[in-house]
Amino acid sequence: QDGSATAVPNQGVEYLVSTSVGGQSLNLDFDTGSADLWVFSSLLPSNEKTGHNIYTSSNSKTFNSLSGYSWSIQYADGSGSSGSVGTDTVTIGGTTVTGQAVELATQVSSTFVSGGADGLVGLAFSSINTVTPVQQQTFFDNAQSSLDSPLFAAYLPFNADGAYDFGYTDSSKYTGSITYTNVDSSNGFWEYPSTSYQVGGQTYDNSGYTGISDTGTTLVLMGDSAVSNYYAQVSGASYDSSQGGYTFDCSTSLPDLSIAIGGSGYATIPGSLMNFGSTGSGSTCFGSLQSVGSGTQNIYGDVFFNAYYGVFDASGPSFGYAVS
Ligand SMILES: O=C(Cc1ccccc1)Nn1cnc2ccccc21
Numbered sequence: 001q002d003g004s005a006t007a008v009p010n011q012g013v014e015y016l017v018s019t020s021v022g023g024q025s026l027n028l029d030f031d032t033g034s035a036d037l038w039v040f041s042s043l044l045p046s047n048e049k050t051g052h053n054i055y056t057s058s059n060s061k062t063f064n065s066l067s068g069y070s071w072s073i074q075y076a077d078g079s080g081s082s083g084s085v086g087t088d089t090v091t092i093g094g095t096t097v098t099g100q101a102v103e104l105a106t107q108v109s110s111t112f113v114s115g116g117a118d119g120l121v122g123l124a125f126s127s128i129n130t131v132t133p134v135q136q137q138t139f140f141d142n143a144q145s146s147l148d149s150p151l152f153a154a155y156l157p158f159n160a161d162g163a164y165d166f167g168y169t170d171s172s173k174y175t176g177s178i179t180y181t182n183v184d185s186s187n188g189f190w191e192y193p194s195t196s197y198q199v200g201g202q203t204y205d206n207s208g209y210t211g212i213s214d215t216g217t218t219l220v221l222m223g224d225s226a227v228s229n230y231y232a233q234v235s236g237a238s239y240d241s242s243q244g245g246y247t248f249d250c251s252t253s254l255p256d257l258s259i260a261i262g263g264s265g266y267a268t269i270p271g272s273l274m275n276f277g278s279t280g281s282g283s284t285c286f287g288s289l290q291s292v293g294s295g296t297q298n299i300y301g302d303v304f305f306n307a308y309y310g311v312f313d314a315s316g317p318s319f320g321y322a323v324s
Contacts, residue, residue: 001094001095001096001143001146001147001149001164001166001167001309002094002095002148002165002166002167002168002171003018003092003094003095003166003167003168004093004094004164004165004170004322005018005078005092005093005163005164005166005273005310006018006093006161006163007030007154007155007156007161007162007163007164008027008106008161008185009156009159009160009161009162010027010092010116010117011116012118012159012277013115013218014029014115014116014117014118014216014218014302015029015030015156015302016028016029016116016117017029017030017092017094017121017164019090019091019121019166020090020091020144021039021055021060021088021089021090021102022055022057022060022061022062022089022102022169022205023060023062023089023151023230024053024056024059024060024094025053025063026039026040026053026055026094026118026119027053027116027117027118028118028119028120028121029117029119029120029121029216030120030121030123030124030126030154030164030212030215030216031121031122031123031124031214031215031216032119032154032189032190032214032215032216032218033124033126033189033212033214033215033216033217033272033299034038034073034075034104034120034310035098035121035122035123035124035126035127035128035129035130035138035188036071036073036120036122036129036130036131036140037090037101037102037103037119037120037121037122037138038071038081038083038103038104038105038119038120039055039102039103039104039118039119039152040053040054040105040108040112040118040119041054041055041056041057041105041106041246042054042056042057042058043053043084043104043106044085044105044106044107045081047112047113048107050113050278050290051113051114051138052086052243054115054117054118054232054283055070055102055104055118056089057102057104058149060088061100062088062089063086063087063088063102063301064088065084065085065086066084066085066086066087066100066101068133069084069085069132069133069134069267069321070082070084070085070130070131070132071083071084071085071129071131071132072105072183073130073277074300075109075216076167078109078110079109079111079112079151080108080109081105081108081109081112082105082106082107083104083105083106083107083109084103084104084106085101085102085103085131085136086101086102086104086106087100087102088100088202089264090102090139092121092139092164092166093164093165093166095140095143095146095147095154095166095167097139098270098281100139100142101129101131101136103131103136105119106230108149114153118295120183120216121139122138122139122313123139123140123152123215124138124188124189124190125138125185125188125189125190126138126141126190126292127188128187128188129185140152140166140312140314141314142168142202143166143297144314145167147166147167148167148168149167149168149299149313149315150313150314150315151167151168151169151312151313151314151315152164152165152166152167152179152311152312153165153168153169153170153310153311153312153322154215154305154308154309154310155170155173155174155305155309156215156305156306158273158306159307162305163201165307167306168240169309169311169320173309173324174308174309174320174322174323174324175322176268176323177321177322178252178309178311178312178321178322179209179261179263179264179265179321179322180264180311180313180316180318180319180320181221181261181263181275181318181319181320182262182317182318183316183317183318183319184210184294185242185310187297189212189214189297190212190213190214190312190319191211191212191297192211192212192261192262193209193210193260193262193263194206194209194211194212194259194261194262195207195208195209195299196209196260196262197222197226197227197235197257197258197259197260197266198255198256198257198258198266198268199214199229199230199255199257199258200233200255200256202229202233204225204226204229205242205296206222206223206225206226207258208296209222209223209263209296209297209298210296210297210298210301211259211297211299212299212300213300213304213306213310213312213319214299214300215301215302215310216301216302217299217300217301217302217318218276218299218302219276219288219289219290219302219303220257220259220269220288220289220290220298220299220300220302220303220304221289221290221291221292221293221298221299221301222259222291222292222298222299223246223291223295223296223298224291226298227246227289227290227291230255230257230289231248231287231289233234233255234246234248234252234254234255234287235252236248236249237254237287240254240279240284243259243279243284243286243289245286245290245291246286246287246289246290247279247284247285247286247287248275248284248285249283249284249285250278250283250284250285252254252275252284252285253271254272254275254287255271255274256268256269256270256271256274257269257271257289257300259300261319261321262319267304267307267308267321267322268307269288269303269304269306269307270307272305273288273299273303274287274288274289274303275287275288276288276303288303289303305324306311307323307324308321308323308324309321309323309324310324311320
């Protein structure tokens with residue numbers, strides 16, 4: 001049951017995919033950085049439902065409640081949600097899963113209320129699903145047996161409709177060949193070593209660092225030394241605490257950023273994609289590369305996928321990338 005679903009850019013911060021849950025249409029954010037499928041539900045307080053499509057389990061003929069089950073998730077950006085659990089039939093593009101664990105939000109944090117997503121589809125490894133007392137499987141894990149190949153791919157072009165392909169790779173969405181690297185799923189992410197990077201023809205050491213392919217993150221987030229080395233090559237760039245990141249004049253031309261993906265070589269994000277856009281004040285623009293904070297795990301988000309078709313292959317597992 002291979003299929004493809006359109007991913008529509010929303011405010012430049014996420015891509016939303018129209019998804020059927022128990023016959024009800026919701027615009028969901030596909031997130032390869034987490035493993036919970038959760039939706040805005042009728043159980044939410046009214047003020048938290050404003051502006052969203054709501055899933056009402058009592059209106060679904062195929063919903064079954066999982067009594068005594070719950071979930072609670074905190075994302076690295078500080079946002080979070082929690083609630084109860086049931087199962088229902090979920091259809092994405094041409095791929096249908098019956099008995100999918102659907103996590104009903106009874107509480108969501110403010111960024112979700114003001115955001116465009118009616119929930120998330122977690123596509124990381126099921127080992128980090130938060131449902132208790134029995135951990136649940138992701139949509140992709142449940143769909144795998146019905147797919148020609150146990151893989152899905154993300155095509156997320158800048159400011160244009162993209163797609164998530166399930167069960168096959170679509171050669172009309174990329175040029176050249178797909179380069180694959182082994183994935184270490186022990187932390188539940190699509191993770192691989194990322195031990196160097198290049199800026200303006202200079203190669204820098206990033207020993208001990210890994211990277212994760214994370215469609216649930218907007219930007220590219222790396223350690224402070226990499227961020228500092230990058231913006232040292234951007235004239236007039238500086239860290240602006242009021243904006244919470246590095247900014248520069250919008251007329252500034254930016255260097256490409258090349259990042260090592262496993263031992264497979266470098267992926268190059270063109271300088272044009274390294275300007276995330278206006279801060280809203282004057283001619284100041286915000287950089288697409290920002291700090292991940294502490295730790296040695298870089299996060300390669302949507303800006304990466306604006307340049308590369310990403311293939312998430314459960315056999316291996318491995319991650320593949322090709323210029324899109
Ligand atoms: O949380 C993050 C990115 C982040 C921000 C700040 C520091 C470190 C990492 N991404 N993310 C990945 N999946 C998400 C789902 C919801 C919200 C954010 C999500």
